Amino acid sequence: MHSDPEAIRKSVRQYFMIGAALFVCTGITVAVNQVHLAVPLAITVALIIASIKGSMVASVFMHLSHEKRWIYGALILTVLFFIVLMSVPMFTVGDSIGTPIGAANASHSQPPER
Amino acid sequence: MNIPYTVEERPDSGLANGKLGIWLFLASEVMLFGALFSTYIILRTGAPEWPHGELNIWLGMINTFILIASSVTMVMAWAELKLHNWARHRLFLILTFVLAGVFLVNKYFEYSSHFAKGEGPWHSTFLAIYFTLTGLHGLHIVGGMVVMAYLLGPGAILFKRNPEQFVNRIEYTGLYWHFVDLVWIFLFPVLYLL
Numbered sequence: 001m002h003s004d005p006e007a008i009r010k011s012v013r014q015y016f017m018i019g020a021a022l023f024v025c026t027g028i029t030v031a032v033n034q035v036h037l038a039v040p041l042a043i044t045v046a047l048i049i050a051s052i053k054g055s056m057v058a059s060v061f062m063h064l065s066h067e068k069r070w071i072y073g074a075l076i077l078t079v080l081f082f083i084v085l086m087s088v089p090m091f092t093v094g095d096s097i098g099t100p101i102g103a104a105n106a107s108h109s110q111p112p113e114r
Numbered sequence: 115m116n117i118p119y120t121v122e123e124r125p126d127s128g129l130a131n132g133k134l135g136i137w138l139f140l141a142s143e144v145m146l147f148g149a150l151f152s153t154y155i156i157l158r159t160g161a162p163e164w165p166h167g168e169l170n171i172w173l174g175m176i177n178t179f180i181l182i183a184s185s186v187t188m189v190m191a192w193a194e195l196k197l198h199n200w201a202r203h204r205l206f207l208i209l210t211f212v213l214a215g216v217f218l219v220n221k222y223f224e225y226s227s228h229f230a231k232g233e234g235p236w237h238s239t240f241l242a243i244y245f246t247l248t249g250l251h252g253l254h255i256v257g258g259m260v261v262m263a264y265l266l267g268p269g270a271i272l273f274k275r276n277p278e279q280f281v282n283r284i285e286y287t288g289l290y291w292h293f294v295d296l297v298w299i300f301l302f303p304v305l306y307l308l
Contacts, residue, residue, distance in 0.1 A: 046303035
């Protein structure tokens, strides 16, 4: 975290530049959406751009690029739990993606062939 | 009795109480929104088909621009305070408050157009998760506005009594506000575009 006035004056310019970059990235996200890519590719592109935007907000606006170790420690723990939180539904539905609802259960309930 | 480490940093962590506190709060918020995002994944992957084009992309994009602009004004409110420009700090904080209000007005128009067509949360799975996620996010915007109103009004007196503590409060409010912006950065593509 900057505390001397000169460093803060330099940061002010950076804040406006990051703001402009976020505007441009938002425009790119919408423009890519207008191209009508295949759904998996569209999801990948949109989430990559959103992650870039998110990291800019976190590192510059939230000053995470120069924080104390305790903050990083708390956030690493949060990220680990977040990954678990996101993985649980993935594992749950991972074997039935693209299968019509009920079909997966129906195939399990069929008696084995003799 | 004064609460220790409201301004000075703790010797063990190198952080003031409020700084560690707001980050732990934000960590819990990550898990809250994370639970809803994982719910979205389950609902979407389990659905035979998922609606596209039900939401107004342009209104969503304008709201994204508004929140990004409010993040810039919020960080500027903190920077101007550090540079001892009280008037400019107030100007940027008021701008942030106004932009938050404009975001909610846009959201009101968006919600009312859905309800006018009978498209409430009960209408479909997509709209149920849309209203849940954006409604919770909207409540966070309202919460941020309440804190900003306090810092613009009665809370501003603290600056005369303990300027450093006031600067810290603006910083913590900013951290919360940027987090609200960050959540919207992911909500916008997930709900409006994909």
